[in-house]
Amino acid sequence: MVRVKNRYIVVQIVPEVDAGKISFNDSVLSRCVMKNVGKYYGEFGIGSTEYGFRVKYCNDKTRIAVIRVRHRPHRFVTSILPLICVIGDHKAKFRTLYTGATIMQCNKFIVKHQRDVLDKTIGTIDSAKERSDFLKNIMEFSVD
Amino acid sequence: MSGYYYIDFTLKTKETKEPLPIYVKGSIEQSLRTIYGEIGGISTVDLIKFDRETGRGILRVPESNYVKTRTALTLISKFQEVPCHFQVHAASPVILGLLKTHVEF
Amino acid sequence: MEITRGYYDLCIPFSDRSKLKTLVKELIELGYRTIAIEQTYDHSKKTGEKRADIFPAPEDLSFLKEFESKIKIFSRLTIIYTDVSVSHPMSKSVNLQKFHIIAGQPKNDTAWTHCCSTFAGDMITFSPDDPKIFINRKTYQVAINRGLFFEIKYSEAIRNSSHRKDMIKVSHNYHSKGKSKGVLMSSGATNVFELRGPYDVANLGLLFGLSEEQGKNAIGANCRKLLLNAESRRAGKTFFVMTAKGPIVFSSSEDEGSDDEDSALEDDAMEGLEIDLQQPSKKKRFT
Numbered sequence: 001m002v003r004v005k006n007r008y009i010v011v012q013i014v015p016e017v018d019a020g021k022i023s024f025n026d027s028v029l030s031r032c033v034m035k036n037v038g039k040y041y042g043e044f045g046i047g048s049t050e051y052g053f054r055v056k057y058c059n060d061k062t063r064i065a066v067i068r069v070r071h072r073p074h075r076f077v078t079s080i081l082p083l084i085c086v087i088g089d090h091k092a093k094f095r096t097l098y099t100g101a102t103i104m105q106c107n108k109f110i111v112k113h114q115r116d117v118l119d120k121t122i123g124t125i126d127s128a129k130e131r132s133d134f135l136k137n138i139m140e141f142s143v144d
Numbered sequence: 145m146s147g148y149y150y151i152d153f154t155l156k157t158k159e160t161k162e163p164l165p166i167y168v169k170g171s172i173e174q175s176l177r178t179i180y181g182e183i184g185g186i187s188t189v190d191l192i193k194f195d196r197e198t199g200r201g202i203l204r205v206p207e208s209n210y211v212k213t214r215t216a217l218t219l220i221s222k223f224q225e226v227p228c229h230f231q232v233h234a235a236s237p238v239i240l241g242l243l244k245t246h247v248e249f
Numbered sequence: 250m251e252i253t254r255g256y257y258d259l260c261i262p263f264s265d266r267s268k269l270k271t272l273v274k275e276l277i278e279l280g281y282r283t284i285a286i287e288q289t290y291d292h293s294k295k296t297g298e299k300r301a302d303i304f305p306a307p308e309d310l311s312f313l314k315e316f317e318s319k320i321k322i323f324s325r326l327t328i329i330y331t332d333v334s335v336s337h338p339m340s341k342s343v344n345l346q347k348f349h350i351i352a353g354q355p356k357n358d359t360a361w362t363h364c365c366s367t368f369a370g371d372m373i374t375f376s377p378d379d380p381k382i383f384i385n386r387k388t389y390q391v392a393i394n395r396g397l398f399f400e401i402k403y404s405e406a407i408r409n410s411s412h413r414k415d416m417i418k419v420s421h422n423y424h425s426k427g428k429s430k431g432v433l434m435s436s437g438a439t440n441v442f443e444l445r446g447p448y449d450v451a452n453l454g455l456l457f458g459l460s461e462e463q464g465k466n467a468i469g470a471n472c473r474k475l476l477l478n479a480e481s482r483r484a485g486k487t488f489f490v491m492t493a494k495g496p497i498v499f500s501s502s503e504d505e506g507s508d509d510e511d512s513a514l515e516d517d518a519m520e521g522l523e524i525d526l527q528q529p530s531k532k533k534r535f536t
Binding site for chain 3: 004043044046047048050051052070073
Binding site: 156158178179211214215217218219221227228229231232 | 279450
């Protein structure tokens with residue numbers, strides 16, 4: 001069985017100022033990444049990356065996104081992610097957490113990662129309601 | 145070898161005005177930048193010799209960038225807003241190899 | 250079948266005579282030895298008028314006779330279509346038989362699938378105006394097995410930058426879906442400045458996701474195969490290549506009369522054959 005190989009890149013978006021209001025969505029992210037691929041790798045980069053490029057998952061609250069790229073051109077994307085410092089209208093950077101070949105592996109990774117985050121932060125929250133809300137927000141995961 | 149590739153080319157344009165070597169080099173670098181971008185298109189292109197009357201010249205590029213430079217050279221369609229084309233006569237890792245060209249066999 | 254030599258450029262759009270002459274001169278200078286003059290027919294635009302044969306007749310190329318000794322010139326028709334109903338008039342057309350090469354340019358997904366699986370042509374081309382066509386791996390394989398070829402026109406990439414992106418996108422798609430099997434490159438140039446030398450084109454193949462060898466085949470061996478396939482489709486015959494091992498001995502006395510190059514394999518598909526078609530050559534080659 002032959003198939004098209006993809007790479008799924010799990011990134012975390014780290015805004016410069018920690019304002020909770022800033023939101024990111026799929027189209028903003030993909031436009032930003034494609035623009036930078038074009039800047040650093042030119043038309044060849046865009047042409048080879050564009051097909052199969054998609055932001056599969058973008059969680060506004062946890063600021064985690066999964067980007068799908070075809071196997072060979074994924075190097076274009078992974079190599080320019082550290083160079084990006086403006087996403088949409090805000091100053092922010094990408095932190096690459098994981099690169100996997102299937103979305104299941106990425107899912108596993110994200111769940112594990114979120115659990116770690118949870119362990120670290122849950123102690124600082126006082127009220128029980130806030131705690132349960134926080135838990136709900138952070139552990140939600142669905143891929144469109 | 146020397147780690148370089150030498151490309152023997154002719155710039156053919158509609159215009160009769162003789163092209164300046166600096167613009168020739170500029171247009172090659174410009175094309176490299178649009179096609180391969182800031183990271184991919186970075187390379188040292190040296191125009192060793194350029195004859196303004198015939199438009200023929202010799203280009204030196206590092207071996208690893210030879211393929212990219214040649215595609216960029218192929219895809220240039222305009223030189224200072226005038227339709228043009230770069231005809232490559234020969235390419236060789238040794239400069240003496242340019243003496244015999246495969247097109248003019 | 251005439252013997253053709255490399256390099257090939259199978260897409261030179263038909264334009265006025267003087268322009269075409271300068272183009273052919275330049276092609277010869279660059280080292281091309283076989284070319285095809287392209288005419289297009291857009292089936293997706295309904296003209297309304299009813300004609301017996303909707304396809305145009307091939308243009309008279311006799312004014313290019315002076316180049317005959319240096320370069321072989323074939324005629325080619327590109328059919329742009331969205332609707333699979335094009336195959337019905339194609340099967341009846343007389344004019345179509347007069348073209349050496351027939352290319353299909355599907356404009357949507359269903360047409361693309363049809364083009365790969367049942368289209369009675371030789372190659373599939375695309376224009377960067379509609380790059381969103383979904384390429385299915387299975388149909389791609391079907392097309393390759395039927396002996397169809399996929400064409401990349403490089404002059405579009407030279408002309409404008411957004412087209413260049415789309416060209417790279419589609420050809421990389423060919424690469425990821427079918428390992429760029431059966432890809433050939435041609436110019437589609439309308440003026441002299443869009444023509445490039447064969448070695449440049451082979452090198453340009455690397456930009457379009459072909460390997461070094463595929464790049465060279467894209468202007469050489471693949472085009473030769475296409476012309477052989479086209480000839481066999483036209484004639485309703487098939488060609489075969491014989492490889493000789495050791496000396497060839499003709500034992501029977503009847504065989505002596507026939508020339509070395511004459512040995513026909515007849516298929517059953519002779520019905521559609523035109524009378525004015527000269528008896529197609531029998532392709533038997535000793536390599």
